Amino acid sequence: MNSTEIAKLANVSRSTVSRVLNNHPNVSARTRERIETIIREQNYVPDAAARNLVGKQNKILGLFIIDVADDYDEYTICRSPFFYDYIAYSIDIANRHGYNQLITVVRKENIDDIDRLFRSKSISGGILVGDHLDSAILQDLVGQGYKMVLYNQIEKSCAPNVVVVNYDNFKCGRLAGEELVRRGHTRIAHVTGERDKLSVNERQRGLRAALNSAGLELDEAYIENGCFNRVSGGYEAAKRLLRRNRDNLPTAICVGSASMMMGVFQAIKDMGLRVPEDISLISIDGQDLYKYMTPALSEVTTSCEKVAKVTVTRLVELLERGRLEYRDYEISDAELTQRESVLTLK
Amino acid sequence: MNSTEIAKLANVSRSTVSRVLNNHPNVSARTRERIETIIREQNYVPDAAARNLVGKQNKILGLFIIDVADDYDEYTICRSPFFYDYIAYSIDIANRHGYNQLITVVRKENIDDIDRLFRSKSISGGILVGDHLDSAILQDLVGQGYKMVLYNQIEKSCAPNVVVVNYDNFKCGRLAGEELVRRGHTRIAHVTGERDKLSVNERQRGLRAALNSAGLELDEAYIENGCFNRVSGGYEAAKRLLRRNRDNLPTAICVGSASMMMGVFQAIKDMGLRVPEDISLISIDGQDLYKYMTPALSEVTTSCEKVAKVTVTRLVELLERGRLEYRDYEISDAELTQRESVLTLK
DNA sequence: TTGTAGGCGTTATCAC
DNA sequence: GTGATAACGCCTACAA
Numbered sequence: 001m002n003s004t005e006i007a008k009l010a011n012v013s014r015s016t017v018s019r020v021l022n023n024h025p026n027v028s029a030r031t032r033e034r035i036e037t038i039i040r041e042q043n044y045v046p047d048a049a050a051r052n053l054v055g056k057q058n059k060i061l062g063l064f065i066i067d068v069a070d071d072y073d074e075y076t077i078c079r080s081p082f083f084y085d086y087i088a089y090s091i092d093i094a095n096r097h098g099y100n101q102l103i104t105v106v107r108k109e110n111i112d113d114i115d116r117l118f119r120s121k122s123i124s125g126g127i128l129v130g131d132h133l134d135s136a137i138l139q140d141l142v143g144q145g146y147k148m149v150l151y152n153q154i155e156k157s158c159a160p161n162v163v164v165v166n167y168d169n170f171k172c173g174r175l176a177g178e179e180l181v182r183r184g185h186t187r188i189a190h191v192t193g194e195r196d197k198l199s200v201n202e203r204q205r206g207l208r209a210a211l212n213s214a215g216l217e218l219d220e221a222y223i224e225n226g227c228f229n230r231v232s233g234g235y236e237a238a239k240r241l242l243r244r245n246r247d248n249l250p251t252a253i254c255v256g257s258a259s260m261m262m263g264v265f266q267a268i269k270d271m272g273l274r275v276p277e278d279i280s281l282i283s284i285d286g287q288d289l290y291k292y293m294t295p296a297l298s299e300v301t302t303s304c305e306k307v308a309k310v311t312v313t314r315l316v317e318l319l320e321r322g323r324l325e326y327r328d329y330e331i332s333d334a335e336l337t338q339r340e341s342v343l344t345l346k
Numbered sequence: 347m348n349s350t351e352i353a354k355l356a357n358v359s360r361s362t363v364s365r366v367l368n369n370h371p372n373v374s375a376r377t378r379e380r381i382e383t384i385i386r387e388q389n390y391v392p393d394a395a396a397r398n399l400v401g402k403q404n405k406i407l408g409l410f411i412i413d414v415a416d417d418y419d420e421y422t423i424c425r426s427p428f429f430y431d432y433i434a435y436s437i438d439i440a441n442r443h444g445y446n447q448l449i450t451v452v453r454k455e456n457i458d459d460i461d462r463l464f465r466s467k468s469i470s471g472g473i474l475v476g477d478h479l480d481s482a483i484l485q486d487l488v489g490q491g492y493k494m495v496l497y498n499q500i501e502k503s504c505a506p507n508v509v510v511v512n513y514d515n516f517k518c519g520r521l522a523g524e525e526l527v528r529r530g531h532t533r534i535a536h537v538t539g540e541r542d543k544l545s546v547n548e549r550q551r552g553l554r555a556a557l558n559s560a561g562l563e564l565d566e567a568y569i570e571n572g573c574f575n576r577v578s579g580g581y582e583a584a585k586r587l588l589r590r591n592r593d594n595l596p597t598a599i600c601v602g603s604a605s606m607m608m609g610v611f612q613a614i615k616d617m618g619l620r621v622p623e624d625i626s627l628i629s630i631d632g633q634d635l636y637k638y639m640t641p642a643l644s645e646v647t648t649s650c651e652k653v654a655k656v657t658v659t660r661l662v663e664l665l666e667r668g669r670l671e672y673r674d675y676e677i678s679d680a681e682l683t684q685r686e687s688v689l690t691l692k
Numbered sequence: 693t694t695g696t697a698g699g700c701g702t703t704a705t706c707a708c
Numbered sequence: 709g710t711g712a713t714a715a716c717g718c719c720t721a722c723a724a
Contacts (some may be wrong), residue, residue, distance in 0.1 A: 001719065015719080022719080051718060052394075053393070057397075079435075092424070105437055122404075289608075348700095373709070392702070396701035400702050
């Protein structure tokens with residue numbers, strides 16, 4: 001079944017069918033109705049490839065989960081709490097906009113899948129999330145004019161085809177720091193991700209700002225860099241941190257991501273320490289499941305649903321309008337959720 | 347950049363370029379090499395739409411998460427523990443096969459997206475998971491000849507274009523039941539999903555078999571049907587169950603799915619009862635996070651990774667071979683993981 | 693308001 | 709081993 005057959009059944013030409021399909025105004029009401037009925041009866045759906053070939057954008061978005069860590073373990077980044085949620089929300093949101101998402105895990109070995117999918121016109125636009133993409137590669141993609149939304153990748157949009165969405169990482173760090181200070185902690189440590197990550201640095205800057213406001217310093221010896229999106233990264237970083245400072249343990253740890261939090265929690269248990277009696281915990285990012293744990297874990301969170309909504313919706317707008325007036329978005333509704341993992345020191 | 351331009355640069359015709367692209371044998375080694383170099387230099391990627399138009403299958407699989415519950419709450423089915431994992435694994439596995447997945451949440455209002463995506467040739471094949479699709483609609487899709495893998499939807503494949511993959515639901519139910527019996531429980535309840543679901547019935551049948559083997563009955567009053575893929579479904583079902591039997595509480599509940607488990611757990615807490623002192627809990631399906639809870643929850647699980655691997659790989663095979671000799675698969679490596687939520691009664 | 697014709701980029705068929 | 713040509717199904721001029 002194709003437009004020619006529909007045209008025959010309706011006694012019109014293919015162009016008229018096409019006009020109906022694309023809601024062009026210059027079709028008589030009677031003809032339009034007749035054709036629409038036949039389309040419905042015949043269950044006709046235009047061939048997406050043919051449309052694409054004559055230059056119409058398809059309704060497919062690429063969602064690229066960048067996962068370029070050096071040391072792989074059993075977890076892919078899309079199994080980390082934030083991306084679990086992000087993927088689920090973004091599928092739904094894209095669907096509601098009438099788009100579908102083509103989701104790809106981008107590792108070192110398939111890094112040019114991004115370019116390939118754009119070049120083959122399989123996708124009309126893309127969202128990049130997860131690890132930081134190598135900046136040369138990013139530059140290259142931007143230069144090709146591909147329409148993209150970059151989430152937590154760079155600070156500012158650098159081209160009309162690029163929309164930048166960032167978490168208010170600084171605020172998250174600050175809120176976590178303020179909570180610990182408020183509860184009377186002074187020996188505060190920070191387990192966080194890779195040094196070169198935008199989000200890692202900003203969160204750390206926020207934490208430091210909170211401590212400084214209270215006349216405290218974020219001691220270098222109390223900072224340990226792990227792997228942002230991996231449980232094992234948190235586990236090992238926490239072990240290193242606590243071993244190194246065994247004679248002067250921190251009373252609280254601010255953990256830079258929800259994935260690492262699960263590892264830190266486990267490491268503390270494995271070392272025979274208790275949460276929160278020996279060490280208080282708070283994480284930046286969190287997940288539903290925190291509330292079922294014992295102790296229930298405190299967190300500073302920005303709504304993942306909101307991140308998904310902003311990234312997907314902006315991309316759809318960019319595609320449909322051709323360009324966007326504002327291309328930089330910061331999602332700043334960070335919120336502290338107090339649970340039981342932060343002890344109040346007198 | 348298209349094949350014509352490549353052809354010009356290589357001083358050959360488009361046909362030869364096409365032959366190189368598609369690994370046809372009848373091209374001289376020298377020509378092939380020359381063309382390949384140019385393709386690489388020019389970063390040329392064939393237009394997917396054009397290929398599709400002349401009848402080549404694209405490398406896109408539809409993943410349809412069926413979510414047709416009557417009462418929506420905040421959770422979409424793809425945020426339930428099993429699908430969190432399933433989606434993450436299947437993205438990765440499809441990618442490794444050189445395919446991408448187009449993931450859609452199928453609700454009542456967009457139920458014919460499945461047909462539309464096939465008809466528009468946006469996808470070459472599809473995987474159906476989640477709720478049961480209405481059987482008339484399923485019949486219709488099967489009749490169209492669409493290549494599909496159905497997961498936990500029907501018992502047996504009914505057409506050459508359909509591969510059926512099922513969890514060994516019976517075995518899961520049986521293992522959970524056996525564990526409770528072994529620990530000395532006799533008043534065993536079952537919180538499970540919708541009555542018409544294949545997996546619900548099979549799990550229940552397995553549980554019942556285990557009890558019967560021990561000379562016990564699965565009391566009708568101890569069965570409560572909730573909503574398989576929703577936390578709230580478990581929560582409310584548990585409340586109904588426990589209220590109804592307040593004078594003769596069960597000592598253990600077997601929960602039919604991981605989503606419901608979180609709700610049941612919460613409901614028990616909210617009613618002032620303790621796990622496992624007052625009520626033991628075991629669930630069919632589980633998740634990593636169970637081990638961080640207090641008490642850590644016992645579960646019977648089939649590897650979600652395996653489910654993803656089988657469903658995706660079979661679909662790829664079906665697409666590439668045209669047909670499959672065996673079309674029915676049962677994933678039967680169910681395993682009991684004992685943690686702390688089942689009390690041993692003397 | 694409607695029809696005709698050309699072209700999008702690829703592959704397959706046939707000829708050489 | 710290679711090249712010319714005709715599809716594939718659609719959309720968009722332009723013509724009527």
